[in-house]
Amino acid sequence: MRADYFESNDSGRLKLLQSLRLDPPLTLALLLLTAFGLGILYSADSQNIDLIFRQLTRLSLAFGVMVLMAQIPPQNFRLWAPWIFLLGVILLASVLVFGDVGKGAKRWLDFGIVRFQPSEMMKLAAPMMVAWFFADKPLPPSFKHLLIALILVIIPTMLIAKQPDLGTSLLIAAAGFFVIYFAGLKWKLLVGFGMIITALTPVVWHYMHDYQRRRVLTFLNPENDPLGSGYHIIQSKIAIGSGGLYGKGWLNGTQSHLDFLPERSTDFIFAVFAEEFGFIGVIVLLALYVFIVIRGLVIASQAQDSFGRLLAGSLSLTFLVYLFVNVGMVSGLLPVVGVPLPLVSYGGTSMVTLMAGFGMLMSIHSHRRLLRQ
């Protein structure tokens, strides 16, 4: 019924979007968000117009990928899911063996022309795989199926954690887990699961790398190490806090423009935004993100099969996790894990992945067989 509302809309532009199999509200929200992002980035990187052009190029590419993905019928995703997943696992394994070392971690595969991060691909491949697995199973899943699904999630998670890339592995675990959740994981089990994870914390701690442990410790008390790893969080909190209700104004953030804020065009770009636009700007930005998430969940609930439903739900929630982890980290609520602010932070790979995900959402939504009354 809702779909009918959009399809019967007279607006020519919306029709154009629909003919491209794009969901108008979601597309508009994404465009708005990325426009916002460009503005912040312009301020964050000292009004460097070259950087804006590079980001714009990436954005165009990412939107192109989204449009492309929207054209592919979801049945194809379902068909390809196991193969993409298998390829992803193989690539991840080879990264561990042959990968390039960047910033102390092996994350990249160098194919001569293109440097490629297989973990990005896995962000989509993992939920696709789990959704594929549940697609023909009766739901809610049996305990056996649940265990298999868990294993499917754990394999890429472990491979990426080994690189080590804690942020991405957590995102992939979350994406996989969300599929299981939407498939109908029993509430009791969910609670039990949470308890197991809590109990496992010391074990995880034991297997963590030094720099990961340091991040956690720094998160717990950043003032302990104000010049070392605590510096990021302290300066970021100062930037956000000094922004106040109305902010210092666009291009007027002192923390960012005087270089006190590190990583300000990438992971810490939210602090730049909060400093310059204040609490009011923050409310608007977060509202936009929430709208995207909710719209994603609506699309998921209107999907016509389990695969589409589970995948769409998982992708939407993963987007929320992105946001929550990044803003939580920048505001000192969560430890520093390298998660960018989705669609705003400078950087290419994650943006393409995200937009590919939204492309899949739109494909799921626009390829429904219409049941007119």
Next chain:
Amino acid sequence: MYRTLIKDLYMEARIFNVRAIVAALVAIVLISLLLARLFQLQITEHDHFDTLSNNNRVRLMSSEPNRGLIYDRHGMVMAENRPTFSLDIIPEEVDALDTTLSQLGNLISLSESDIKGFNKSIKRRKPFQSITLRSNLSEKEVAILAVNRYRFPGVDFKTKLTRYYPMGSSAVHVLGYVGRIDEDELQRVDSSQYNGSSPIGKIGIESYYEKELRGQRGYQKVEVNVQGRVLRVLDETPPIPGKDLVLSIDAGLQATAEYAMGDNSGAMVAIEPETGEVLAMVSMPIYDPNLFVHGISQKAYTALQSGGQRPQFNRALSGQYPPGSIMKPFIGLGGLDASVIGVHDEVFCEGYFMLPNEERQYRDWKRTGHLDTTMKKALAESCDVYFYKMSYLMGIDRISSFLDQFGFGKKMGIDTTSEQTGLLPSREWKQKTKNTIWYPGETLITGIGQGYMLATPLQMASATATLSMRGLRKPPYLLKAMRDHQTGEMIDSQPPEHKQISIKSNRHWSNIINGMKEVVHGRHGTARLIGEDLTYTMAGKTGTAQVYGIAQGEVYDEESLAKKLRDHALFTAFAPIKKPKIAATIIIENGGSGGRVAAPIVKQVIDHYIHKNYSKNAR
């Protein structure tokens, strides 16, 4: 079991919708959590973070005030500020520091200690702070560097005003000097006004009037980036320059006195009796205070210390000498005031004096004696026996309390550093410090300015000035006026409070002064040599202070004694007698005779002063 294998599409959708709603709720909870956190940071704790943000970016930079100048009484500059060039480096802006240093070393002279000091301060500075590699560049070096500067990014000259004493070593003991502040001084001073490289007055006028000369530092509030590079000035308080000082010193007279004293070690103080203004204050030998401004080199310092003459010792204020016969006019005045001997009474001098019931002979300098001696003769010929008798009759208590009125034995309170008290012995003093009683013989030698008695040249000159003014005591001071740079106003300094020494009969002042006139103008006066061609009247008193005790019955032979052990030669005088314009006291260490060595130097100095200032009406 069977049922569960069949997919129930309707139920699946229902499960999903429930879960999606739960997920949406969780999403809203999570976002609310973020908003709560951001509310806490941006609203509740905004002030705290705003302060931190400002602390990050705003720095206070201070600027040194210009130090006040020092003039002599006629407006001649005695201390000024000159631009000096230093070579400064900002290490962040230099590509290869070592090569740059060695290339600079080829152009100008860089000592090992320059480089060592440079490397040391690199570790202690803030980012983007420039470090001085060499200070006090010569004009030639500045020219060479200016031509080659394009080769050295991050290397720059800095000009700053540094203290310069245009008269060189002249009046060094009056002015003192400034130098770089040291750790101890840094602890004591107001930390808002000084930093580790501030100059500070170390001694003399520069130190005593440090606060006035220094002025107030200025401040600049600047915005810096994370590297500490200054981006813009937010607020500025300009420095307030220090006040200019006008001293009572007559620079010409000072130089004349220094020249007249030649190679002798010693001191000379000249005072204007009417006011107490110090006209000249010489301590010989002198040294160049400019050496200390940039920090004296080890070599120069060693050279200064060698020779055993201790040039840095300010003899005029810190030198405590036995005043010798210079004390006789004062003892004489006290004796007349106490009426122990009348002014025309004669004392017979047979070359020595003996206390009743004592074997010891207290000898006169003239072995054959002065025979019948009145006060006038006793002063003119410096008869010891007359004053032995007079002080014996007075007793130490009366001597001490009388001399105390002239300021002996305590600081005169002159407005500079290094003043010593001298020593005015008394019964109580001896009991307290030596824990023995006072012996009558000690009274006798106190009466001729020997024994325990010690006085600084300043005390002797000031006492002479008081005598010349017939008891009007104007304590000596150096600061005549001060000029405020902001108002341009010249403010005369408040002279210290004066006193009148009262004696029973004012005629006694004349009696003593007449005796002193005889010293210079009389036929038998000990300083008659200088009186011959005087164009004005002068009253004086010679003195010869014993450094070396002469045993009973031994004859003092000047020639055979090593110079070090020779007597100090003293002379004190004032002129003209009727309306005294200048009073001066000199001590020439190991000079020998006061009349032959010391008096002519004083004459030269007083001549210069009288002729220059009062040539017409002085005669």
